[in-house]
Amino acid sequence: MDHYSFFDRDLSWLLFNERILMEAGKETLPLMERVNFLSIFSSNLDEFYRVRMPVLLALHNLAKHGNSEKEDVLLEAQELIGHQQQKFGQVFTGEIIPLLKAPKITLLFNEPIPNEIADKVSDYFYSQVMAFLQPIDLADTKKNFFPENNRLYFLVNLQAENKTERNVILNIPSNQLPRFYGVNTDDGQYIVFLDDIIRHNLDKLFKNEVLTGCYSIKITRDAELDLDDEYQGDLSEQVEKQLLKRDLGIATRFLHQPGVPLRTLHFITDKFNLQSSSVVEGGMYHNLKDLSGLPVNNPSLRYTRWAPLVGYHVSDAGSLFDHIETRDYIFHTPYQSYNTILRFFNEAATDISVKEISVTLYRVASDSRIVNALISAANNGKKVRVMVELKARFDEANNIKWAKKMKAVGVDIIYSNTALKVHAKIALVKRQVDGRDKYSGLLATGNFNESTAAFYTDHIMMTANSLLLREMELLFMFLAKGKKSADGYPIDFKHLLVAQFNLQDRFLVLIDQEIANAKQGLPAFITIKLNNLEERTLIAKLYEASQAGVKISLIVRSICCLIPGVQGMSENITIKRIVDRYLEHGRIFIFHNRGDEKVFLGSADWMNRNIYRRVEVCFPVYDNHIKAEVLQLINLQLNDNVQAVRLNNELQNINIQPIPPLVQSQKAIYEFLKSKLND
Incomplete structure (x- = not known):
């Protein structure tokens, strides 16, 4: 592996965020969708400073003292971020704000509040904003002020009549009030930043002092939770205590x-x-992720909605589980409706033949219908076992909330060990029919979350295949043990690919089979779509396959440490990145296998964390109709020449020449699935 080259994961991720910024710069996009991409870029960058910048700062400090074997990319990352933020400003202030004027929308940006709306703005300040303002004199030793993570503040410089100066921190309460205030006039709509409403009225707060300066600031803090691997108590209590400390973490950015x-x-x-x-x-303004909340209600400035399609006309007559016994079903969200997945859990909760329900939950909706169904199931006397992952970053509090509610009604709540996350997306229902146990299962690439299903592309398979469901049952038994690892707990998975057991080894064998085919002069192809690609053993095996002549097509949304197109290493590997109205999230793995393709779907990216520190499940697609459908979807994505970019050997986003026929894969997938409604 030493003779192979790998791209840095953090620089790669920043280049993914640059692809988001490219979308914001597209003149062909509806204006408010461009604004949303700016919001996403800003939100992503905040997360980078919370999650990855602490690592880069630590490596930089180690490198200065000669103690680091890893590459120090801090300065390169900062330079890249600087260029991207300049581009952000050019798109936002140079293009979007002027273009908003055409539909008579004036977003005030670093300019005075016009006289015609000054009275309304002043009234809003007195009646709404003033209640939340809490100025802190930094010279007051009695007040121990600590700036919270990513909260907005003004640093206000004041001078009294006797020429004494003081510095005051003033909160901008965007966590309690909308960031933007809209005012309609005869000439159109004005939109004012909450920041500017406060700036405009500072004299109302500091009446007997001269304002000598007012500067917006923001501090971003490390988001890592410090969990004790040897902790013997309730994991939810430990996570709750650490959540209280999260916003008090080490500062990683002072903006x-x-x-x-x-x-x-x-x-x-x-x-x-x-x-x-x-x-x-x-x-002048921070937290521009708030741009997604601009009060603009003009449908012509947004995407035309694609109504979710009915995936299958599953009859209302009889049990859904009886239908699943006759065939496998697959649903592709958000193109297709999530309602049948909700029906799966709702019927499980109320069907008198259902005796047991087991499910893994990683991120759930804040008002989850699925969790409410599980609570109903427990109240209806069913045995419900739920693996709740409390360490799902930034969803810990929501997961704790739901875990407590389920536990209160008798749901058997399982928490993973602190050293191991459970990221698998599986559910298993056990029924008793005519004295026999019958099983039905869900296996998915994404979370059981009806909210994110509206904009994450994922694949959910319903099956009664006993080969898969028996192995799912064995996995739930393992999870119930709360083990730190699979060591000493052998399960011989023949069909499922499960991280901690066989996932990496099985993928290596599948790649080796394509290598063997290529060496025999047979057609050899590998197609993989995932979110992140980092793990070097698997990347090295792909390099080896490329050198053997295997043609490898990758679709990688975000982090990518594999360098494509390098002669003698990866000349047979191409990589595309697709960014469009939906977030690409499904993981698909296809091996040519001499023309009898082996197709797997699942929860696992090829990141170090997925391979070594998580329980993941990838599952084979055995149904030939579903396999053909998945192959058709991935073929549309491989041929995308509108929303896809090609990654070169510096992992830069290179636009693809839009040679007819034009293929915008998300639109093409929607139309393809729509055409199947009449099949």
């Missing part, structure tokens, strides 16, 4: 607007102990 006096900057840096964070000069 401030331009023009802050150097003396003031040093004062704030010392006051809040920000010496080890990245000090970044940004714009």
Whole structure:
């Protein structure tokens, strides 16, 4: 493996975020969709500073002392981010804000509030905003102020009549009020930042002092939870305690607007102990992820909605589980409706023949219909066993909430060990019919979450295949043990690919089979679609396959450490990245197998965490009709020349020449599935 090259994961992720920014810059997109992509870019960057920047800062410090074997890419990452933020500003202020004026929408950006709306803005300040303002004098030693993660503040410089100066921190309460305030006039709509409403009215707060400066600031903090592997108590209690500390983590970024006096900057840096964070000069406004909340209600400025299709005309007569016994079903969200998946859980909760329900939950909706169905099932006397992953980043609190509610009605709640996340997406229902046990199962590439199913592309298979369901039952038995690893707990999975047991080894064997075919002069192809590709053993095996002549087509949404198109290493590997109205999320693995394709779907990306620190499940597609359908969908994506870009050997996003026929894969998939309604 030493002779192979790999791209840095963090630089790769930043280049994915650049692809999001490219979408915001597309003149062909509806205007508010461009704004949404700016919002996504900003949100992604905030998460990068919370999750990855602490790692880069630590590696940089180790490298300075010669103690790191890993590449120090901090400065390269900061430079890349700087260029991207400049592009962000050009798109937002140079294109989008001027274009909003055509539909008579004026977004005030770093400009005075016009006289014609000043009275309404002032009234809004007095009646709504003022209630949440809490100025803190930084010289007041009695007040121990600590700036919270990603909250917005003003640093206000004031001078009294006796020329004494003081520095005040003033909160911008965007966590309690909308970030934007819309005012309609005869000439159209004005939209005002909450920040500017406060700036405009600072004299109402500081009546006897002269305002000498007002600067917006934001501090981003490390999001990592410090969980004790040896903790013997209730895991939910440990996670809850750590969540209370999350927003008190080490500062990774100090973002401030331009023009802050150097003396003031040093004062704030010392006051809040920000010496080890990245000090970044940004714009006048921070948290521009809030742009998704712009109060613009003009449908012509957004995508034309694609109504979810009915995946299968599953008869209302009889039990859904009886239908599943006759054939496998697959649903492709969000193109197809999620209702049949909800029906699966709802019928399981109320069907008197259902005796047991087992399910893994990683991220669920805040008002989850699925969890409510599980609660009803327990109240209806069924045995319900739920593996709740409390360590799903940024969803911990929601998962704890639901775990407590389920536990209160007698659901058997299982938590994973602190060293191991359960990321598998599986559900198993056991019925008793005429004295016999019958099983039905769900296996999915994405979470059991009806909210994200509206914009994440995923695949959910319903099956009664005993070969798969028996292995699912064995896996649930393992999860109930709460083991740190699979060591000493052998399960000989023949059909499912399960991380911690056989997933990596099986993928390596499947690649080796294509290598053997290529060496025999037979056609050899591998097609893989996933979100992230980092794990070096699997990448090295793909390099080996490329060298043997195997043609490899990859669709990688985000992180990609494989370098394509390098002579003698990866010249037979191509990589595409697709960004469109839906978030690409499904994982698909296809091996040519001498023309009898082996197709797998599942929850696992090829990241170190998925392979070594999670329980993941990938599952084979045995039904020939479903297999053909999946192959058709992936073929449309491989031929996308509208929303796809090609990754070159520097992992830059290279636009594909739009030579007819034009294929926009998400639209083509929707039309393809729509055409099947009449089959």
